[in-house]
Amino acid sequence: MIGQFNWAGVLEFLPELGTGLYYTLLISIIGLLIGFILGAIFGLGRISRNKFYYGISSFYIEVIRGTPVLVQAIWIFFALPLITGYNMESVTAGIVVIGINSGAYIAEVVRGSVQSIDKGQVEAGRSLGLTHHQTMRYIVWPQAFKRMIPPLGNQFIISIKDTSLLSVILVPELMFQGRLIASNYFNAVEIYTTVAVFYLAITLTLSYVLRYIERRLDVQ
Amino acid sequence: MITVKDLHKKFGDNEVLKGINCEIKPSEVVCVIGPSGSGKSTFLRCLNVLETITSGEVIVDGFNLNDKKTNINKVRTEVGMVFQQFNLFPHKTVIQNVMLAPEKVRKISSQEARERGMKLLEKVGLLEKADQYPSQLSGGQQQRVAIARALAMEPKLMLFDEPTSALDPELVGEVLEVMKQLALEGMTMVVVTHEMGFAREVADRVLFMDQGVIMEADTPENIFSNPQNERTKAFLNKVL
Ligand SMILES: Nc1ncnc2c1ncn2[C@@H]1O[C@H](COP(=O)(O)OP(=O)(O)OP(=O)(O)O)[C@@H](O)[C@H]1O
Ligand SMILES: [Mg+2]
Numbered sequence: 001m002i003g004q005f006n007w008a009g010v011l012e013f014l015p016e017l018g019t020g021l022y023y024t025l026l027i028s029i030i031g032l033l034i035g036f037i038l039g040a041i042f043g044l045g046r047i048s049r050n051k052f053y054y055g056i057s058s059f060y061i062e063v064i065r066g067t068p069v070l071v072q073a074i075w076i077f078f079a080l081p082l083i084t085g086y087n088m089e090s091v092t093a094g095i096v097v098i099g100i101n102s103g104a105y106i107a108e109v110v111r112g113s114v115q116s117i118d119k120g121q122v123e124a125g126r127s128l129g130l131t132h133h134q135t136m137r138y139i140v141w142p143q144a145f146k147r148m149i150p151p152l153g154n155q156f157i158i159s160i161k162d163t164s165l166l167s168v169i170l171v172p173e174l175m176f177q178g179r180l181i182a183s184n185y186f187n188a189v190e191i192y193t194t195v196a197v198f199y200l201a202i203t204l205t206l207s208y209v210l211r212y213i214e215r216r217l218d219v220q
Numbered sequence: 221m222i223t224v225k226d227l228h229k230k231f232g233d234n235e236v237l238k239g240i241n242c243e244i245k246p247s248e249v250v251c252v253i254g255p256s257g258s259g260k261s262t263f264l265r266c267l268n269v270l271e272t273i274t275s276g277e278v279i280v281d282g283f284n285l286n287d288k289k290t291n292i293n294k295v296r297t298e299v300g301m302v303f304q305q306f307n308l309f310p311h312k313t314v315i316q317n318v319m320l321a322p323e324k325v326r327k328i329s330s331q332e333a334r335e336r337g338m339k340l341l342e343k344v345g346l347l348e349k350a351d352q353y354p355s356q357l358s359g360g361q362q363q364r365v366a367i368a369r370a371l372a373m374e375p376k377l378m379l380f381d382e383p384t385s386a387l388d389p390e391l392v393g394e395v396l397e398v399m400k401q402l403a404l405e406g407m408t409m410v411v412v413t414h415e416m417g418f419a420r421e422v423a424d425r426v427l428f429m430d431q432g433v434i435m436e437a438d439t440p441e442n443i444f445s446n447p448q449n450e451r452t453k454a455f456l457n458k459v460l
Contacts, residue, residue, distance in 0.1 A: 123270055124307035124366075128321035128373060129297035138320060142311050 010190050013181050017191075020177030021198055023091060027173060028160045028202075031098025035159065038099060039106025046111040057107065064104035069162045073097045077169035094163065094171040102159040109151045113144040146217050153210040157203045164199070174198055221246045221377055221408050222267065227276035229262055236262045238432035240276070246376075247406040251419035251440075254429035255455055260412040263429065264379050267410065268299045281376055297325055300370030304382040306362040308354040308369070314341065315350040318369045326373065333372070340368040344398050360391030364398055371402075378402065380411040416460060420444055428452045 010017075045057025064072070077093040080086075088096070117140050125135035167176035178195040182188040222244040229237035236259045244250050252260050265271040266278060269285050269292050278285040283295045309317050318337035322328050328336075341347045344364040346357075354362050363383055370378060380399065384392040396418050403409055403422050413419060419426050419440055426443040428436040428451070436449040444460075447453045 120307040127301040
């Protein structure tokens with residue numbers, strides 16, 4: 001069979017794959033943006049002394065980390081409408097899934113980074129008369145943010161790959177488009193290889209950008 | 221400047237300070253000595269409420285620190301603190317370290333804060349390091365920056381917690397020199413230290429702490445040459 005693959009034939013499907021790439025990127029970017037906001041909110045909840053805030057944050061993080069993305073996707077897309085009577089479009093649902101899912105992991109990244117800052121830093125800030133808020137803003141956050149970048153990049157890459165699971169809720173992302181083409185034209189090797197290359201292109205670009213940011217921030 | 225009456229501090233069930241009483245006058249330099257674990261750091265940290273006060277009365281610059289209505293941030297602007305581990309902000313340059321609090325707390329202009337900061341860096345002999353990061357400095361230089369940073373708030377009182385203990389021996393002198401200068405200028409200082417030479421030379425009074433109380437308080441001459449308390453004698457025999 002070697003040599004019988006029709007690689008040039010893939011070109012024919014570039015428009016469909018392009019659509020897939022578009023949705024994969026769209027869902028990744030908006031989803032991770034939401035995830036970042038949720039991560040900041042609930043990550044801070046995990047270090048809050050307010051029991052309610054802490055409780056809610058822990059509950060959210062544990063539930064999301066303790067269940068598969070696939071289950072979350074199916075639940076949000078198929079089960080939630082049955083409860084609320086409100087139908088979500090699959091792309092919207094996909095964004096929500098990636099947002100909520102990455103949010104839980106990002107929350108742990110935020111918590112870990114903030115807690116990794118030596119408490120002498122806070123004491124130095126407070127002893128100068130800075131308020132708790134000012135100490136966080138000028139001293140803890142800038143340092144924590146820098147430490148967040150590597151694990152954050154890791155999570156971004158995982159979430160981007162997780163979008164491929166959204167094909168089960170009919171999001172026309174890369175994997176969904178690939179599967180559609182492959183099942184119609186019996187060119188699975190060529191198409192799935194191309195899909196793999198697309199994912200790799202996204203994740204490698206991201207890795208590169210993050211490493212660049214890291215180096216820029218590492219001025220001292 | 222400072223009045224402490226029957227100060228107690230507990231960590232859980234562990235009572236670390238068991239009734240501290242003392243009075244420190246403006247411009248006085250007080251050194252606190254004593255064995256490890258006797259509560260020296262805890263006592264010092266109660267003076268700017270880095271540790272909450274379990275019971276007793278602590279009055280600093282007219283503020284009652286054990287009163288919920290007291291604005292602790294306000295008190296802290298008048299009380300500088302220098303830590304054993306320096307605790308400089310590693311993401312900020314030397315001058316930014318010094319400027320931060322005056323700008324954000326005192327709300328003075330950036331330019332004024334810079335001028336004030338530069339004067340202080342000159343005073344501690346580090347003007348040429350202004351734009352470097354803390355990690356580029358030696359321990360002794362970092363500690364001098366930390367002193368300048370505290371002074372930038374123009375405090376009425378400075379607390380030092382073993383400022384030279386983390387330093388290589390050859391770097392201790394330069395930090396003590398800056399502190400001595402400060403003492404000569406009339407700064408009120410409370411210094412926890414193992415540098416008995418410094419205590420003897422610079423202190424107006426030495427407090428010997430052990431097991432959570434001040435066992436003996438006297439002039440350096442009396443403490444070092446003629447200690448009254450048996451524990452003071454035993455401690456000094458060990459360290460001198
Ligand atoms: N945050 C804390 N939580 C619980 N216990 C503490 C805490 N800080 C200090 N302690 C305890 O309080 C006691 C006194 O500690 P402190 O640091 O005040 O002693 P010290 O005289 O400064 O000793 P050293 O010379 O070693 O610095 C010690 O037994 C210590 O274990
Ligand atoms: Mg100590």
